[in-house]
Amino acid sequence: MKFKNPFKRKVTDQTAGAGYRFFLGSSSSGKRVNERSAMQMTAVYSCVRILSEAVASLPLHIYEQEDGQSKKATDHPLFFLLHDEPNPEMTSFVFRETLMTHLLLWGNAYAQIIRNGKGEVVALYPLMPDRMKVDRDENGQLYYEYQVSTADPKVNPAGTVRLAPEDVLHVPGLGFDGLVGYSPIATAKNSIGMAIACEEYGAKFFAHGAAPSGVLEHPGVLKDPSKLRDSWQATFGGSANSGKVAVLEEGVKYTPISIDPQQAQFLETRKFQINEIARIFRVPPHMVGDLEKSSFSNIEQQSLEFVKYTLDPWVSRWEQAMTKILLTPEEKKKYTIKFNVDGLLRGDYQSRMNGYAIARQNGWMSANDIRRLEEMDPIPEEAGGDLYLVNGNMLPLQQAGSFYSGKEEDDEVLxxxxxxxxxxxGDSNGNxxxxxxxxxxxxxxx
Incomplete structure (x- = not known):
């Protein structure tokens, strides 16, 4: 089928990424995995909390570009919404934390954009990604269809609300079509399912593991074997009864048959699954409590790598998604929306002071520039707080040989x-x- 304009072709089917939910369901371990059950895993909960709180705690500002300089656009209506309160019901921290949690679990984050009569953004409200469907109409235009719940403030009689793309702030995660992201939980369900199975096995071992545990053998025929089993379980079952001494009567013999968890490498398997989940979210193991391969010499570098390779891509997704939908074409020429990650990139105190000393001596930072980064009060201007100083024995490149040239002239005069x-x-007077x-x-x- 040929199209005159490939960018205006008519598409009637749904987006390629809209059917990602087929990944969900039972894992190879037999455990059903979804976004909510995965949060019961401590490793998943820890990774999601670390990333969502990191993005939520970063300063978020809108900047104005003027005369080659960038300054905070505090008068822009979006500044208050993004930095303080996106809506009357929540703070900016809670709003971003909620959307980042959605993004990490479902692979997409949605927020409804409320505009006034002038088209200006006046509020942003989170939307649940499991109730959102991204599709195309008969003309091939994207639209968002949201399933309304009775818990929502206003219930649509039809049960669904269709939203235009300009009314939805959509931050997609990794996907195949660039429009809808895939759920990390769904794509890694086998790893998470195995971790859930290991945790459940450990819990059941302590809940039902009689010590000792095995087979009860009776030389005769029992009329009610379940009565003996229940009596044994009530006396020796559970972690609270572990270590009790068993007294056997009437020739009853106990044969242990259980496998020691350590022999079955149970603990090693659980530790590996924690690292496996941390690998899914690209979180350093030391941030989820695994300090086995961390030391004072490398843990700071791992933290910097977390900002550079883990946090920065998420921050870029947020920045570009907000710039795309919240700013008009004219505003995009003048304004930018940026997170400030400088605070997370700060090294230890000695490293910072050495860096400040080099910057101060080479003249590209003043005392007040340094004090602002350290959140200290500035030095008054009359006291020289804004002066830029350089080392006195440094010369421009074109004057590099002036000292030796002057010395040769002095030798000739002498x-x-x-x-x-x-x-x-002598002189004219004979002196x-x-x-x-x-x-x-x-x-x-x-």
Whole structure:
């Protein structure tokens, strides 16, 4: 089928990424995995909390570009919404934390944009991603269809609300079509399902693991075997009864058959699954409590790598999604929306001070520039707080040989004065200056 304009072709089916939910369901371990059950895993909960709180705690500002300089656009209506309160019901921290949690679990974050009569953004409200469907109409245009719940403030009689793309702030995660992201929980359900199975096995081991545990053998025939089993379980079952001494009567023999968890590498498996989940979210193991391979010499570098390779991509997704939908085409030429990650990139105290010293001595930071980064009060301008200083023995490149050039001229002057002394000629009055005096006088003239 041919199209005159490939960018205006008619598409009637749904987006390629809209059917990602087929990934969800039972995992190979037999455990059903979804976004909510995955949060019961401590490793998943920890990774989601670390990333969502990190993004929520970063300063978020809208900047205005003017005369080649960038300054905070505090008068822009979006500044208050993004930095303080996106809606009357929640703070900016809670709003971003909620959306980032959605993004990490479902692979997409949605927020409804409320505009006034002028088209200006006046509020942003989070939307649940599991109730959102991204599709195309008969003309191939994207639309968002949201399933309304009875818990929502206003219930649509039809049960669904269709929203235009300009009315939805959509931050997609990794996907196949660039429009809808895939759920990390769904794509990694087998790893998470195995971790859930290991945790459940450990819990059941302590809940039902009689110590000792095995087979009860009776030399005769029991009329009610369940009565003996229940009596044994009530007396020796559970972690609270672990270590009790068993007294056997009537020739009853106990044969342990259970496998020690350590022999079955149970603990090693659980530890590996924690690292596996941390790998899914690209979180350093030391941030989820695994300090086995961390030390004082490398843990700071791991934290910096977390900002650079883990947090920065998420921050870029947020920034570009907000810039795309919240700013008009004219505003995009003048304004930018940026997170400030400088605070997370700060090294230890000694490293910062060494860096500040180099910047101060080379003249590209003033005392007040340094104090602002350290959140200290500025030095008054009359006291020199805004002065930019350089080392006194540094010269421009074109004057690099001036010292040696001047020395050669001085040597020539000294040689001429010595010849004058030998000939006995002085000045017009017959006065004879000493060689150093004539040398200094001549040097000043030169």
């Amino acid at each position: 040689e001429m004065d010595q010849e004058q002394d030998e000939s006995g000629n 004879q200056d000493s060689v150093p005096e004539r040398h200094n006088r001549r040097r000043n003239l030169v």
